[in-house]
Amino acid sequence: MAPHATLPPLRGRVQAAAPLAPLTWFRVGGPAEWLVRPADADDLLLLLRDLPKAVPLTVIGAASNLIIRDGGVRGVVLRLAGRGFGAVVAEADGIIAGAAALDAVVAEHAAAAGLAGLEFLSGIPGSIGGAVAMNAGAYGREVVDALDWAEVATPAGLLRLDAAGLRMAYRHAELPPRGVVVRARFRAMPGDATRIAAEMGRIRAAREATQPVRARTGGSTFRNPPGAKAWALVDAAGCRGLRLGGAQVSELHANFLLNTGDATAADIEGLGETVRARVLAQSGETLDWEIRRIGEVAA
Known part of the structure; x- marks a missing residue:
């Protein structure tokens, strides 16, 4: 796959024959034919628009719930990272988080803002993009219970979809073809900071006591x-x-x-x-x- 013939001129990082094992929680697996880290949402939209349909596209996030097989991954492996996709903003009744933000970090931002209802995110390893894409859940709640909307980059542009539009079910969401979650908004409510901190502490303690x-x-x-x-x-x-x-x-x-x-x-x-x-x-x-x-x- 010749890079100039296949990939549009991106501002982000493009790496050939990129090792993927160090990016995964299992620390196993072969290389990506091409690993692409877009600079921001516009860079991602350019890639999705101009990448030939014949080139396979695989999206990985924090790679916490992923096995990459030993023969590696053909085509383009897409990973959102850095400031372009990691921002977390607290609002009066919710949190807007970039796809690369870690679930636990989003829970911490909510707690710092005195917002209740997102404590469960502290018990989910991985990032927001992956959590939305699989309707992740823990300790009695799932993403679908709190999601207002997700912005999804597609070859045709940026879409904003709610939980119904994503057809969310148990550990499942349906993204559009070659759709990539860019950011999401989660509903929350003002709460007692002491109770929020106590619930997050309970979840962390339960995880450490029962999971490796x-x-x-x-x-x-x-x-x-x-x-x-x-x-x-x-x-x-x-x-x-x-x-x-x-x-x-x-x-x-x-x-x-x-x-x-x-x-x-x-x-x-x-x-x-x-x-x-x-x-x-x-x-x-x-x-x-x-x-x-x-x-x-x-x-």
Whole structure:
């Protein structure tokens, strides 16, 4: 892929054969054919408008809930970062946050402004763009419960969509073709600062007590089936602590996979598939991946 023949003249950073593993929470995976970091929304819109349709486009955020396969990713990998996409602004009854802003940082801004209702974001690893794109949730609330609107860049321009326009459902949102979340507004309400701080502290403590937050992991691996908990099904199938190569099912929380130090993406994904097979055999339940898996299997 010749850069001048394929990519428009961008002001942001364009990198060929870019290592992606250091960007992911699992720290595994092959390179991007091209890694593009647009300077701002206008730069992103130019890329989306002029990138040939035949060139694959893959969007990654904080890469907290992502497996990049060992063969890497073809085409353009898009990552929003920096000041152009990270601003957080508090208003009287809500927060406007750029796609690159971390969920926990948005929760902290809300707390500092005395706004209640967004404490749950402090329990979601990753960034706002990814949280909107998958309707992320934690501790009894989801993005859909607080979202006013999201601005989505598309090849045809910038759209503003509400939760209904995004067809949000459990761990799901429908973006337009080649749509990229740029920023979002979340509803909040004035609240007692002490109570807000206490709730965020409770969430942080619960995460640290029950999840491997300091490990190389990808967050919740499988979606909860209707009426069931994924971790309980994994545990009942005898998979807690199960290993494959350098990958392991967490001993602390059975719905987390770990890179113990030398795992490949194939180890992690293969372990996940082994868990799915064992759960299906033991309980008859089919676990669906919550972690995104992208790229090519290594030859």
